Amino acid sequence: MNDPAEQAGIRLFDSASGAVRPLRRREPGRVSMYVCGPTVYDVPHLGHGRFSLVFDVLRRYLRFSGLEVHYVSNITDVDDKILARAAAEGRSPQAVAEEFEAIWWSVMDALGVERPDDVPHATAWVPAMVEMVQELVARGVAYETDDGVYLDVGQVPGYGLLALQPLDTLRAGARVVSTDAKRSPHDFALWKKAADGHSWPSPWGPGRPGWHTECVVMSLGLLGEGFDLHGGGQDLRFPHHENERAQAVAAGRAFAGHWVHNGFVEAGGEKMSKSLGNFTSLTELLEQADPRAFRLLVLRSHYRRGIEVSPATVADAGDALARLDALARRFPDAAGQGRQITSVSELRAESEAEAATFVERMDDDLDTPGALAAVFDIVRRAHGAADAGEVADADRLARCAVSLCQAMGLELHGDALDTPDAAAAELVTRRDDARAKRDWPLADALRAQLEESGWVVEDSPAGTRLRRA
């Protein structure tokens, strides 16, 4: 029991075994996780937002459970798409990668996604990648052709594990370019020969690493053999993760202990398009909606299922968020800075039953919808207690709800961010005055004026309160 999470004992679906099983740790009390990051050749799309949020929530929850988390997520800054864009726009691949990486981080910050502990860039790891490819060639599991170095997947035991089907049943053809010197259509490039300015020296001449080579080298390099968890979007399961795993296995290294994949973002059967009013990118969504509404939308469905992200579903989540914010507004004390509880053990000391329900839901394959339902139940009870004058209980429940939201990365806003401007402040003063004199027509007229300028007016024992509509 010296591993705090023995008590929490989170169970997660593992794509390699096809079952929900306990997340085992290489070292007690610590979790090492690697999540495939973006290739920076364009602005982030909605799917990037979902995976970032899903793994941010997992990371935060593990920490809330009392575990120390080492979170690594890469930036792929070597890629054909980056080169294509650079060529099309007449600038360097570095310039393209830098531009979109900067956008990536600004979007992550807006979403409240915490920065990874380590952010390896592929370009900084090329020598290590060359070493691994050399090792694979030396072991006789990789071979050189005219255009690169390939892994002979037929020699890798268990290839097809993450594809969930055996190698010989995988269709070979549909999207494969054509016959080349590869021994099998499934063999993939560890190293690509190229002498186009964006290349590095290697024993096979100038070139650049294959995509799968990047992640396997950087994850093992930073987290070491047999790290705990490897995550990413569903589409990466095969071939990307399969091929990372194949390289590790072929090189005789223990790889990830647990594979976690999140479901896709869908757009209601319709293609995402502006004419339908759907969001076309994450940046566009963030221009139009509260980032927290998007996080709540993600939390509201199970991470392995698809979710629909549209203006309507985001707005709906925004309305639900308003209920949560209303709690923070009513209990500014409980929601105040520094008053949240940041670990499950502390929370148990104060709110055993509520903490237990939340933990039970989260431990069950990160059941955020269930956890959220538990939070809403606590919210309702906090208000009920306050209405009944049970101040201590109300405060405790409110603090619990706010803390649990926090544990999932959801910051609740009370009044703090809605500071009225001078004009509004004056109207408030005049209205309080009118109300004191019981001049209702005047008070109502002033309220109407405030509402016209975008404020929601709420009366409270402390006088008129405003918040943004």
Added chain:
RNA sequence: GGCGGCGUGGCCGAGUGGUUUAGGCAGGGGCCUGCAAAGCCCCGUACCCGGGUUCGAUUCCCGGCGCCGCCUCCA
């Protein structure tokens, strides 16, 4: 062709072999309020279609229909 997933009340979205319901949003009624807002209480008798197993299936099995993802670089 192979593999995987999904189809739940007006909408979003969980879950389960049967006694009382996920949850949220929207809607209706009531309470509170000078009127509101916020909040509290109450309400809607849902589970793609057809078979089968069962005392009983939305939940298990079989077959359809529909939607989606993967099968070489897309999170």
